[in-house]
Amino acid sequence: MKLLGKEMTRGGQFLVLVIIAGSFLGGRLAYNTFFPKKAKIVVVTTKATGLPPLAYDKNANAPFRNIPEFNTQASMEGPEIRGELMGWNAQMGIMYAIGGKQTSVGSLAQELNLNVRLDVQNSCAKQAEDLYGFAEALHSGEANPSKGCHFIGWMGDGCPNYLAGLNTRLKKDFGDEYVAQILTFGGASFGEDKWLLKPKYVKDARGSLTCTVIRDGDWNIAVMKCQQNGWDINYDNGTYDPKKVNFVSAPNDDYMEAAKFYVSGQKVTLKIVRNGKLTDKDTTISCTGVATWFPGDLVAVKEKGGLVTAASTADYGSQMGNAIIFIKKWAQDNRKLVENLIEAIGKGGDQVKSHNEALQIACKVSQLVYADNNMTEEDYSKAYIGYDFDDEDGNTVKIGGSRVFNLADVAAYIGISGSDKYKTVYNTFGNICKESYPELLKEFPSYDEVTDWSYFKAVYLRNKSLMGTASKPQFASNDQIKEVVGDRSYSIEFETGSANIRPSSFVILDNVANQITVADNLLVEVAGHTDNTGNPSANITLSKARADAVRHYILSKTDSENPDRIRSKGYGAGVPIADNSTSDGRQKNRRVEIKLGRK
Numbered sequence: 333m334k335l336l337g338k339e340m341t342r343g344g345q346f347l348v349l350v351i352i353a354g355s356f357l358g359g360r361l362a363y364n365t366f367f368p369k370k371a372k373i374v375v376v377t378t379k380a381t382g383l384p385p386l387a388y389d390k391n392a393n394a395p396f397r398n399i400p401e402f403n404t405q406a407s408m409e410g411p412e413i414r415g416e417l418m419g420w421n422a423q424m425g426i427m428y429a430i431g432g433k434q435t436s437v438g439s440l441a442q443e444l445n446l447n448v449r450l451d452v453q454n455s456c457a458k459q460a461e462d463l464y465g466f467a468e469a470l471h472s473g474e475a476n477p478s479k480g481c482h483f484i485g486w487m488g489d490g491c492p493n494y495l496a497g498l499n500t501r502l503k504k505d506f507g508d509e510y511v512a513q514i515l516t517f518g519g520a521s522f523g524e525d526k527w528l529l530k531p532k533y534v535k536d537a538r539g540s541l542t543c544t545v546i547r548d549g550d551w552n553i554a555v556m557k558c559q560q561n562g563w564d565i566n567y568d569n570g571t572y573d574p575k576k577v578n579f580v581s582a583p584n585d586d587y588m589e590a591a592k593f594y595v596s597g598q599k600v601t602l603k604i605v606r607n608g609k610l611t612d613k614d615t616t617i618s619c620t621g622v623a624t625w626f627p628g629d630l631v632a633v634k635e636k637g638g639l640v641t642a643a644s645t646a647d648y649g650s651q652m653g654n655a656i657i658f659i660k661k662w663a664q665d666n667r668k669l670v671e672n673l674i675e676a677i678g679k680g681g682d683q684v685k686s687h688n689e690a691l692q693i694a695c696k697v698s699q700l701v702y703a704d705n706n707m708t709e710e711d712y713s714k715a716y717i718g719y720d721f722d723d724e725d726g727n728t729v730k731i732g733g734s735r736v737f738n739l740a741d742v743a744a745y746i747g748i749s750g751s752d753k754y755k756t757v758y759n760t761f762g763n764i765c766k767e768s769y770p771e772l773l774k775e776f777p778s779y780d781e782v783t784d785w786s787y788f789k790a791v792y793l794r795n796k797s798l799m800g801t802a803s804k805p806q807f808a809s810n811d812q813i814k815e816v817v818g819d820r821s822y823s824i825e826f827e828t829g830s831a832n833i834r835p836s837s838f839v840i841l842d843n844v845a846n847q848i849t850v851a852d853n854l855l856v857e858v859a860g861h862t863d864n865t866g867n868p869s870a871n872i873t874l875s876k877a878r879a880d881a882v883r884h885y886i887l888s889k890t891d892s893e894n895p896d897r898i899r900s901k902g903y904g905a906g907v908p909i910a911d912n913s914t915s916d917g918r919q920k921n922r923r924v925e926i927k928l929g930r931k
Contacts, residue, residue: 385684385691385717386735386803388522392685394738394800399693400439403432403700408447411476413669416453416462417485419702421626421716421734422519422654425681426450426485427697428690440679444672451481452702459484460498463512467659471506475665482662483673485518487549488653488754492762492776499777502659514655514783515663516674517742517754519681521652523718523733526629526644527554529621531727534642535816537621538563541578541600543590544623547769549652550587551579552761554623555768556651557643560818560847560928567768572602572615580619591628594619595636626715626732633731637723646718646733647817647930649805649853650753651761653745654737660784667787675791678739682800685736691716740802743792746785749802751890755779756849805853807897813855813929818847821909821923824882831877833885841882844926845889848898854928856898858883861925863918864905876902882924 384392417423427450431439434449441448453459459481466480486494491514499511527550533540537558544551546569558565558577566576580600582590601616621639622632633639645652656677663670683690695712707715718733743749762776792799824841825834833841848856860879862871879900887898910917 384686385688385713386522388735388805389685389803391801392682392738392803394679394682394686396687397440397679397683397690398438399689400428400431400442401437402693402696403434404437405432406435406437406439406442408435408442408445410445410447410669413446413448413483413673414481415448415450415483415485416459416481417450417701418454418456418459419452419698419704420485420521420654421524421698421712421732422521422736423485424519424684424691424694424698424716424734425736425738426518426677427680427694427701428684429676429680430697431693432697433701440676441673444676446669446672446676448673450701453481453484456486456494459486460494463498463657463659464502467502467506467510467661470659470662471510476662483656483658486655486657488514488517488520488655489549489552489651489757489761491655491657491782492758493547493765493773495782496773496776499782509661509664511660511777511781512657513660513663513781514657515670515785515787516656516677517737517745518654518656518677519734519736520649520654521549521625521645521733522649522735523644523646523730524626524629524715525550525553525652526625526646527557527621527623527642528629528632528639528729529642530638531640533620534640536561536563537577537642539574539576539578540620541572541580541617542621542623543580543582543593543619545582545585545587545590546579547765547772548585548587548623550623550625552651552764553643553645553648554579555764556648556847556850557818559843560820560851562820565768566605568605570602571605571610572617573605576605578602587624587628588631590622591624591631594622594632594639597636629729630721630731633721633723633727633729637725637727639723639729640727641729643817644730644733646730647854647928648851650745650757651850653754653757663784663787667790670787671791674788675739675795678737678742678791678795678799681736681741682738685738685803686800735803738802739792739795739799742788744802744804746783746788748785748789748792751849753849753852754783756846758782760846760850804894805897807855807894807931809896809899811855811896811931813857813927813931815930816927817851817854817930818928819925821920821925823922824878824924826878826881829874831874831881833881838885841885842889845886848886848928849890851928853930855931856886857925857927857929858886858898858900859907859925859927860900860902861907861909861921861923862905863921864908864912865918868904872902872904872906874902875904876900878902879924882926 429440435441462480469477469479564576566573604613695709715732824837858879860875883900908921910920
């Protein structure tokens with residue numbers, strides 16, 4: 333999963349999960365009160381030095397907390413709480429909070445009277461199976477089942493598909509109160525998931541062929557990039573359309589195999605599609621890109637190279653949160669324990685955000701829990717922060733990249749403070765998969781069914797005056813787009829001669845706003861254009877007013893607290909894209925362009 337050498341990806345194991353859960357799951361793909369006595373806490377005295385590990389977290393300022401004793405098991409009297417985590421660096425806050433495979437001396441878990449055990453589980457299917465087994469034992473009368481696990485960590489953008497099948501089965505067999513629910517987040521992918529393409533295809537990927545796990549989160553990145561540029565996608569993965577963006581399934585639906593397939597240069601034979609019709613002709617071609625995640629990105633660029641990053645979760649910073657998922661019934665019956673675990677994870681994230689020493693102990697715990705002999709503590713640290721790799725052709729690709737959440741970050745992500753970004757993410761990617769492959773995903777669970785923020789809200793209110801600051805992208809009014817990620821023209825309808833947007837265009841702009849919410853690390857420019865009829869000065873004024881109207885509409889739907897991120901400009905008739913001497917050309921020139929890019 334998130335570890336080098338593991339046998340299957342999140343998406344690959346979805347295929348097994350279909351059999352286990354009896355329903356389609358997509359996602360990364362695809363699928364998936366006992367109160368102990370106060371513990372005596374012993375801590376290791378350590379001094380904090382240096383800056384926060386990530387520049388993104390430069391304002392993190394949590395008071396330094398003494399480092400827990402690494403993997404020194406504390407004597408705990410409470411019930412054991414078992415968590416199954418795939419190897420993912422976004423969980424560094426959890427690693428710090430526990431201090432070892434089990435609650436360690438001096439850890440946040442000990443301080444909050446939590447008897448936690450962490451296990452690595454890189455099979456999405458097994459995670460779902462163990463949640464189901466836990467619910468089954470709970471339903472049969474066990475108050476704290478020894479079977480399965482209490483919680484798992486999963487990819488937020490994949491949850492609509494993963495939980496579609498799992499919750500259908502849980503409700504059918506045990507009832508609505510046994511569904512799986514997201515109760516908090518531990519962090520997010522921050523660059524490690526990416527779409528890599530040969531440089532010639534970055535500005536226009538039509539005609540390219542990418543190896544990936546179809547309907548996995550990395551595939552989601554590619555789809556989002558295509559939508560932002562108006563590139564049509566060929567969803568028939570056994571064919572090749574030179575006018576569309578094409579994908580081929582990774583061997584064994586494994587993200588590492590996707591990278592290796594690109595490296596091998598192996599060719600595939602596909603039926604050619606022209607003008608939307610399947611021909612009787614074949615083409616035999618090699619892949620020109622790969623969508624994968626760490627360490628697949630490193631394998632692709634180190635062993636072959638010739639790629640650059642078309643888009644990644646460093647651009648789409650809201651896409652892939654690390655969702656912590658429990659069975660609803662157990663959480664309701666053990667509210668205090670759940671709230672304490674949420675608090676420990678958030679405070680652990682604050683320590684990792686603020687202090688390199690905390691990150692280092694979290695890396696040490698990660699090496700222990702994930703048990704990957706190919707990864708050292710230093711490797712985990714580098715992969716968490718991210719680093720540049722230059723191939724022999726001079727292409728630079730940033731490898732890895734994760735971030736952790738503190739309580740303030742989670743509050744900002746789920747709408748406790750600000751807009752509910754995760755609700756946008758959940759519905760956006762659920763609909764992408766549903767619309768792309770309706771025969772596989774007819775419906776996905778409602779947002780309200782799969783989330784319950786009441787536990788987090790209780791923790792938030794208790795700690796509001798003490799919690800750290802939320803990290804967020806910083807934009808200044810003089811920032812300029814230096815590298816374009818998305819650039820698309822939209823036919824937005826306005827009232828004649830005015831900047832009033834007609835309601836018929838709201839659906840288009842709502843979809844654009846969702847994309848901008850997901851791509852929260854990118855600058856946005858809204859550009860208004862007219863044809864060449866009328867007064868040139870008046871055309872510039874009108875185009876600017878219309879661009880402003882679109883900007884204000886998008887701000888109302890996204891991050892209005894950061895207005896410098898989205899700017900507008902009117903160009904009048906100065907930048908035509910078609911011949912103004914024809915009616916069709918003038919219609920094409922009357923447009924609004926929305927550009928997203930890295931500053």
